Amino acid sequence: MSRLIQRYTTGERNTHWVVAIAFVLAALSGLALFHPAFFFLTHLFGGGPWTRILHPFIGVLMSLFFIAMAMRFWRLNHITPADRQWMGRIKDVLCNRDENLPELGKYNAGQKILFWTMVVTMPLLLLTGIAIWQPWFAPYVPVWLMRVAVVIHALSAWILILGIIVHVYAAIWVKGTVRAMTRGTVTEAWARHHHRAWYRETTGK
């Protein structure tokens, strides 16, 4: 077992998990109202009206914490030439042929794409959500705008959900990842393997 290095601070982890839990709740409650097949999920929230009442508040909570998180990680998510190279070899990534991959910083391109996906979809969800928020704001929004808003809201949510599914899977798939967000630390080996540039920078090795 190699030595451990700090990847996320306690604050970062807590912020992440607030966003994550809020997302799960928002996604479940949102899906409940999205398709009849998911309407049973309203029972998790105390029925249809409660689902309608809670969903927007959960969404606002998620958005606020996401803003804090996004500001913290903004700088680290600039796309670099190495990211493009990595993306070009995505087949190798998926087939675990990691030896062919370039050295990466704290995040790989997949993580960065998710980050920017969230940066785009979160505000869209927030704004369109406000536009259709009964009974507070929707009554003051023209119907045509509400129609546009619901479509954008649904589409953004769908993209976000897909992104998060990939995100969660990746965390499970890439062994040793989950502890980064639970304990805040990763093994040096993990860091060296997946994010060698960040590893060098952090450890000086």
Add this chain to the structure above:
Amino acid sequence: MALQSLDITARSATTTPSPSVRGTLQVAKLIDISKCIGCKACQTACMEWNDLRDEVGHNHGVYDNPRDLTDQSWTVMRFSEVEVEQGRLEWLIRKDGCMHCAEPGCLKACPSPGAIVQYANGIVDFHEENCIGCGYCITGCPFNIPRISKKDHKAYKCTLCSDRVAVGMEPACVKTCPTGAIVFGSKEDMIHHAEGRIEDLKERGYGNAALYDPPGVGGTHVMYVLQHGDQPELYAGLPKDPHISPLVGLWKGVTKPLMSLGIGLAVFAGFFHYVTAGPKEVDAHDEEKSS
């Protein structure tokens, strides 16, 4: 607001057929604007039958009162002063309210199973006990009809007096209309009645008199006789070719199951990827180098 004894042909947020073995006569309310004197008796009868009492509002410089539809005002008269022919003023008075579309946009948009139903007789009704107050019906409606109550946050609109119709009576507004401008019966009879009225209007110089039964929403169970059938917009913005917004169609149409499927596929893809490619693990070299 409805009685369960009526057969249902469509039910919101429900993907399987509703009980609908009994054949029922298709009904319709016909509003002859050329006979309407704007007395608002229909508004009052609606309030009385349905126990609605809106606020005592203000005068806004027009005769329209209440100013708009609300959860307590399921029908309002809309007054338009127009000069279709130069120098010939017309005061067009349209009773606004739910049109009871054959293809109801509200029902299509509603996410709550059974909050909106369409009876076999054509009436589109809201079951407020199932309503979750999301307001999607508002986005679905091409006529801007449903209103959310500020008190209970449920959506309300004209029921076409489904409770009266279910027991063989006409809607309250029809019963009270003093000039016979509102009539009620089978849709077929109402179309026939309208034909006679249109003929009369044409003889009186309204060459474009027509029945308003817009095909864009599959026809409606509330229809108008318009003196100017070619220009429905004259009547306080009655849409010329109403249809469910393509955005709502996009949102609530085929994309909805496709997107759901996409989410499911993503989960499955991950699972099979894991099974196929196996986990991504740190190799011995890394262990070595970092120790």
Add this chain to the structure above:
Amino acid sequence: MTNHWVDIKNTDLVLIMGGNAAEAHPCGFKWVTEAKAHRKAKLIVVDPRFTRSAAVSDYYAPIRAGTDIAFLGGVINYLLSHDRIHHEYVKNYTDFSFLVKDEFAFENGIYSGYNPEARKYDKSSWGYQIGPDGYVVTDPSLENPRCVYQLMKAHYARYTPDMVFTICGTPKEAFLKVCEMIATTAAPDKTMTVMYALGWTQHSQGSQIIRTGAMVQLLLGNIGAAGGGMNALRGHSNIQGLTDLGLLSNLLPGYMTLPGDAEQDYKAYIDKRAFKPLRPGQLSYWSNYGKFFVSTMKAWYGDSASAGNNWCYDWLPKLDKGYDILQVFENMNQGKMNGYICQGFNPLASAPCKIKVSTGLSKLKYLVIIDPLATETSEFWQNHGEYNDVDPAKIQTEVFRLPSTCFAEEDGSLVNSGRWLQWHWKAAEPPGDAKGDQEIMAGIFLRLKAMYKKDGGAFPEPILNLTWKHRQPDAPSPEELAREFSGKALKDVTDPKDPTRVLVKAGEQLNGFAELRDDGSTICGCWLFSGAWTEKGNMMARRDNSDPFGIGQTLNWAFSWPANRRVLYNRASCDPNGKPYDPARKLIAWDAASGKWSGSDIPDFKADSPPEDGMSPFIMNPEGVARFFAVDKMAEGPFPEHYEPFESPLATNPLHPANAAARANPAARVFKEDWSTFGKPDKFPYVCTTYRLTEHFHFWTKHVRLNAIVQPEQFVEIDEELAQQKGIKAGDHVRVKSNRGFIVAVAVVTKRLRALEIAGKKVHTVGVPIHWGFLGLARNGYITNTLTPFVGDGNTQTPEFKSFLVDLEKV
């Protein structure tokens, strides 16, 4: 109405003028839509405003408020000069051929006999030439220049389309279009109905406007026919019953009249009213006046009334003048009244010139209000901010409020516009301490009677001897009163032709007024209502709507006065030979086989008088025919003449620019102090007219939540051009002021009002609905009658609410 509501469906043309049936009578208006739907009838609306009626009309023509005589005079001129009249009808059924006295004259807008100081006419020259046989002299050739036809033709020749445009502002082509449409009904088988209401009555020359309308209908032969007639749409559900029962200061029940001061002699009183026929072979039904009068007096005074004491004639008040509402408030202002009992009436809101009414009420010692609602009048003394800015400390009037029941809380009958007495049943118990009106009045009467009995008084007999035979003296039942006004026999009533034949046995209800006698053997509270409650029971409660002839003649539905007759003058729907002018709409016809008139209606005629006897259809007139020349019946003159409203934008009458006396109605009564309250066009340039809205009923329904919801707040209507000039947008608040006060309300800016060109100048009209006040559930507002002038019609004293002057500004 000469006809009735349902009969309107039989018409070919509806003229709504001086009314707004769709707005104010929406339920009755259904018959207009029936006529349009089933007879392809056309609807014309002539009004200063494009009304709800105009919204469903086939043709609308604008007119300046208060100029209807000029318009209708123009129609008469059109019909006469284009020869579009029903010749056989006017020749046989009107006074066309009657010769008028040579002394009768009309110069400069004034008729012969005028006394400018008294503002009254000596009417002795306004009569027919009477021949040596005692009958009117006629000229069937119609060529004599003194015949009514020739005089009328000359009189209205001045009412040219150009003159109509000058006075009314109605564009010439619009006026001529209306004339042409009206003229089509001169055909014997075509009829027009005229629907009017307060838009004609509430003018200083209102009665004459209605007369002019009636003259148009007579020229066209539309009086007496199905789908024709002069149809007054009454504004209260029982205002027809009020006049029928004589609840006006100068009337007795059934349009009998109270004697004047000079009429102390009973026989002279009766003779003056029991008209003898003026043409041979005529019926002159008023010749029965004595029977009606005696039966009424027997109903009132029972055994006290006998031939020996002239049926208590001396107990009746003898009038020095009329005590109409304007006179009463004038008297109050002059401090000549101590108390006022105000029953079912809200004068602070509904009488003109609120300040004068308020001042008058403030001078009373006591005021009694009998009403189901808390009326403004009952709180006239209370400060309600800007809406009723009075100082209660300065008002000493003691006010008693006696809550009464409303119509739904009592049994009784209502007389509708079509003269139907319809019984209705109590639907709800009255709230709180409310009592029925009879109970309240019985309470007052019995207490007064006890006081007179105990203390005596100046003139106790009429009170002490009044018949009061009620099962519960303190609460007379509607049924008892109904039986009394319908009448019963005190002794056996026998057939005058065969005295052995008993028509009605002693103690039985009468079948109708034909059984009334002037020997004291019958009693009848109101001869016109006789037959409403017979031995068969309550005729008013009948609800059989079968219509065997298909023209809406439902003779077994309720009871129609007189004698259950549905269309008055229906003999005139037939030609002189007794054949209907339009067999498809037959009311009656002469049936030679049975020797009787019969059909879908009760003949308004002597039922067995064959056509060859030459009796004419207008049996209430001693002439037997209808009058174009009103002889001495009207205050202003025998032919209606256009006069300007008292407040008008014109300095002179365009018909008589040189004669100041002929500007406004020369025979209208104006109290001395009121002259100075009239405004002039330099300060008040806009014509104002007041009216009702369909959402409300007078000043009642502002107390009702549903009505308040559908029309919540006071507003005034102005045309777009005026709004632009004044910088007013729809929804702004505006102040409307007359020389008597101001109101503030929301502006409704509309295309439905428009400026008219009057005598070369542009005149705007401001419309003010009446329904708001300082009490009720609707948003409180000003009393509209703050603005209106204290002057009335020359004959009826109905106030001039429909045309006066105001100024307007944005608040």
